[in-house]
Amino acid sequence: MSGVVFDLDGTLIDATLDIHACATEMLEAEGLAPLSPETIQGFVGNGLGKLITHCIEASGLEDSPARHKRMYDRFHARYETAVEHTVVFPGAVDALEALKAEGYRLGLCTNKPEGPTHGVLRHLGLERYFDAFAYGDGPYPRKPDPAPVRHIIDQLPVRRVLYVGDSEVDAATAQAAKVPMALYTRGFRKTPVEELYHDAHFDDWSELPAIAARLAPRPE
Structure with a gap:
């Protein structure tokens, strides 16, 4: 899986x-x-x-x-309740839907505390997509330590995993966890794309299912 x-x-x-x-x-x-x-x-x-x-x-x-x-x-x-102005990036929900339909297990790895994480996920209707979570106030080090990613992999569990993030912290996390990385280039990144660890990058969420199929293919 x-x-x-x-x-x-x-x-x-x-x-x-x-x-x-x-x-x-x-x-x-x-x-x-x-x-x-x-x-x-x-x-x-x-x-x-x-x-x-x-x-x-x-x-x-x-x-x-x-x-x-x-x-x-x-x-x-x-x-805990700060959700009034938060928005989902265009196309992200469609990508989540597509990945779930193709049989991928999905995890969320954030340095945001658990309470605010679920508050915003519920507000935006995203909570139902995820099978496992790691938070900034969990019983493990925060990203860029690889422990939160490993925590999610253990929960899913899966043999192959692709990490998707936007920042220097995410690139360092994926590299430390020794997993392939897809870099979303319209996020909070400050460093040039070519200087960050990643295996693929994208600025259009419709590209992600194909990237996942290449970097974390599902077993036949």
Whole structure:
């Protein structure tokens, strides 16, 4: 059996505006000026704890444990229901439908915490596509450590797997897990495509089923 493991933010969905709204509320509660959406987007991908650290540093503050926890808790409380402006990238749902119809098992591997992950998946109608999950607050290291991908592979279970992501973190994760990588080029990536680990890249979701058939073929 074969599987496809997806990143979430920047790959399947664009949650930039909702993440920015949470960060703005958090910063204003500390008496700090908001950061731009582009700045906040650059902090996405390494988990919520790292995002809070980057916000504190970008605001010129010292990252003390007490301040970090207070800001983390405020962000997380708002983040649980922050779905108003989040959208699915065009064509992604059709690709998920096609892969399921072809018999692939699908997993979701995100550094987003479990609560916000399922909140946004339910809101967007995506939860039903996935057979296994790994989260940023799970009992294993976060991406780019390969442990979350291996956790999903163990849950599915599958003999072949393709990892689909959009960022430097995703490329490093797939490389560490020693699995083929399909890079979605319209996500949050900052590095040129040719400098990132990947076996295929695409900017149109209709291309993904054929990529999966080539890199993680289903047994006959």
